[in-house]
Amino acid sequence: MKNIITLLLLSFTSAFLIAQTDMSETAPAKEGGPIMTFETMDVDYGTIQQHGEPLRVLNFSNTGDEPLVIKNCKGSCGCTVPVWPKEPIMPGEAATIEIRYATNRLGKINKTVKVTTNEGDVPHVIRVLGTVLKGEEELSVPESAPSMLDGGK
Numbered sequence: 001m002k003n004i005i006t007l008l009l010l011s012f013t014s015a016f017l018i019a020q021t022d023m024s025e026t027a028p029a030k031e032g033g034p035i036m037t038f039e040t041m042d043v044d045y046g047t048i049q050q051h052g053e054p055l056r057v058l059n060f061s062n063t064g065d066e067p068l069v070i071k072n073c074k075g076s077c078g079c080t081v082p083v084w085p086k087e088p089i090m091p092g093e094a095a096t097i098e099i100r101y102a103t104n105r106l107g108k109i110n111k112t113v114k115v116t117t118n119e120g121d122v123p124h125v126i127r128v129l130g131t132v133l134k135g136e137e138e139l140s141v142p143e144s145a146p147s148m149l150d151g152g153k
Contacts, residue, residue, distance in 0.1 A: 034091075034119055035064035038126070043099050045109055045130025054100045058126060061094040069118040073097060080111040080128055099128060106132050 039059045045052075062068040067088035075081055079102035085095045099113060109130040114123040 032066065033064050034062055034066045034068035034089075034117065036068055036070075036115070036117055036119060036124060037061050037063040038124070041124075041126055043113075043126060043128045045101060045103075045128070045132075047131045047133060048103060050104060050106055050132055050135045052103045052132070054103045056099050056101070056128075058097045058099060059094060060097065062089045062091050064119075065091050067091070067118075070097075070115060071118065072114075072116045074114050074116075075099075075128075076112045076114075078102075079105060080113060082113045082115075084115070097126075099126075101128060101130075103132055106134055 037060060043056045043058055045056065067090055069088050070084045070086075073082035073084045081100045083098040083100075085097075089095045097113075097115070101109060101111070109128055109132065111128040113126040113128060115126065116123045
């Protein structure tokens with residue numbers, strides 16, 4: 001019985017390893033075409049005040065040998081809105097994607113923007129990071145009005 005179990009395990013392991021080898025040989029590396037190259041994959045707002053400047057600009061270039069077309073840019077939620085060039089970016093040219101975050105929201109920023117191009121099926125994923133703090137003018141406590149409980153003082 002032990003021999004049968006051992007034989008089955010060895011057969012399964014061998015078949016798995018062979019399948020992995022065959023898959024890697026059939027996936028050729030992409031040569032030529034458009035290549036979108038970013039200066040950074042992070043848009044960092046740092047620490048900003050509530051209602052602070054919502055716009056950040058992400059620079060990229062086409063380092064490939066064919067025109068680059070951005071098919072779509074989509075934020076992970078409605079609070080992160082990208083605007084991208086609709087015309088093709090020629091080889092060697094640079095361009096920008098504008099990203100606006102709703103800075104009226106307080107707390108940590110941890111969002112993404114997916115950029116789909118004519119390079120292939122796998123989108124670029126840009127991280128949008130930072131922290132929005134409550135504005136100083138909103139941190140002050142209003143003076144209390146006279147109350148019957150404190151004798152009208």
